[in-house]
Amino acid sequence: MNEIVKAFILIFSLDKELMGIIFLSLKVSGLALAAATVIGLPIGAFLGLKRFPLRRIIIIILNTFMGLPPVVVGLFLYLLLSRSGPLGFMGLLYSPSAMVIAQTILAFPIVTSLCHSAIVNINPIIKQASMTLGATSAQAAVTIIKEARYGIMSGIIAAFGRVMAEVGAILIVGGNIAGYTRVMTTTIALETDKGNFELALALGIILLTISLFINLFLHLIQQRGIIQANI
């Protein structure tokens, strides 16, 4: 009980170490999400809008990768980035950049797959309507993506939730270096091992609060999408 009180004191006193860890977590996950969105959104849109050979296989692979175990991603990335690995010359291992890459790999299939689903679920009449109004194929594609905006946003938020709560991959490639690569999830794991429960609890409360807001936001977007679909 005493630890919980101390945890709240840490939060409300805006403890410098705590704030640094939160800021780094948000920075790493935010950058990873941005990268995954920039790469995943056009690919998801392409998969949703175009029909080509191997499309179904790509979709199945993406759906499978949505449940990619983070430790496996961490392991493969470690082998790639370690000094003796093919990308070792870049010197990225145990840096925030390596953590961003790891989280991007985890977020990418979620953004891509959910973006694809959002687009294929748009009524085909929308494309026909835009074509009858004089849209080119590219303009019709933009219209469909706009119509799928709620589903796409849901995918992006779901990916953010996944990377924020992730620990395995970033622990392997980030190394949990204090003040440099230590983020909320890895700190919780480390401080719990050390018996320093107040910092672990404080970060747990912050992580849960962020998770709550992400889910609330996701729920609101989905509700809005459901309301629009039912009209």
Added chain:
Amino acid sequence: MSLTLTVSDIWKSYKGIPVLKGCSFSFDAGATYAVMGANGSGKSTFLRICALIENPAKGEVHYFYNSSAVKNDIELRRRVTLVLPGIGIFNTTALSNVTYGLKIRGIKKSEAIKRASEALEFVGLFQKRNQNALTLSSGEAQRLGIARAVVIEPEILFLDEPTSSIDEKNTEIVEDIIFKMKQQRGTTIILTTHDNSQAERLAEKTLFIREGCFISR
């Protein structure tokens, strides 16, 4: 002179079942035509092929301007439009739905809003311009679909069962709009309907599709 349409020997099948089996006809400019036939007779398919959003399996669709053939490209596709039975309302305001056709033609926003407002006034939906279009009643949605078509000032307007799912009052309003399009703008109108009396009221000529071909009656 205006844009005219000639279709020659149009064939179309779905999953191996032939729907259209050699339809041919020439449509005069400024006239209104009603295309009638049983459910599944190919009326909608015929309209989609004429509106250049679907290709026939065989046969040709030719547009002419002053007796010269017009190239089948995006520019031609922008001179005709089809109002679909399900309409395909976009998830945005009624006004944005109507400005859509203008924006994709590169018309300035202020001009697009002015013209869209006039089109909404024309179909009696100006008061609902800022309402999400998906919240409109089916009759209002049908009128919105027509407003989206009216605003781009098509030379040929295709209407696929424009009053099939709306009440009597909205049917009257839609018919009045079609009549005004013809009278005030000289638009060539080709519509499909199941209603004989509607065809009588609106069209100068009625075509019947039976067993995939036009028959005279």
